[in-house]
Amino acid sequence: MTADPHRHSVLIVEDEDSIALAIEFVLARQGYAHRRVxxxxDALxxxxxxxxxxxxxxxxxxxISGYEIIETLRADPALRGMRVLxxxxxxxxxxxxxGLELGADGFIAKPFELNELRAEIARLLDAG
Known part of the structure; x- marks a missing residue:
């Protein structure tokens, strides 16, 4: 089953083009609206x-590191509930x-299997 692209949006913060392309492929196949920086x-x-x-x-x-970004998100009352993988x-x-101590909702090690990424994305989006 694919997601409604208007139901969920995903921001990819990834500087490696090959990894970003793989993630974009997964998101597009699942029907999620997505954008990459x-x-x-630019992410903030x-x-x-x-x-x-x-x-x-x-x-x-x-x-700036992803750790600094999540610290900024968790310190901002308007953004602290944002789900982050x-x-x-x-x-x-x-x-x-x-990562988890700083407030990440999930953590995945690269290189990852696309099925593992798909499952983590679905878990986090279904949690909200």
């Missing part, structure tokens, strides 16, 4: 403007713990 500062502006239902947030970005190539236990 490659820089952390996009989140404030578009208010997506879910943010897929890479930790290692060229300007953090993604990192350094999928260590320490990275996962830090």
């Amino acid at each position: 490659a820089r952390g500062r 502006a996009s989140i404030r403007e578009a208010r997506p239902d879910l943010v897929l947030l890479d930790i290692m970005l060229p300007d 953090m993604m990192t190539a350094r999928g260590s236990v320490v990275e996962r713990r830090k």
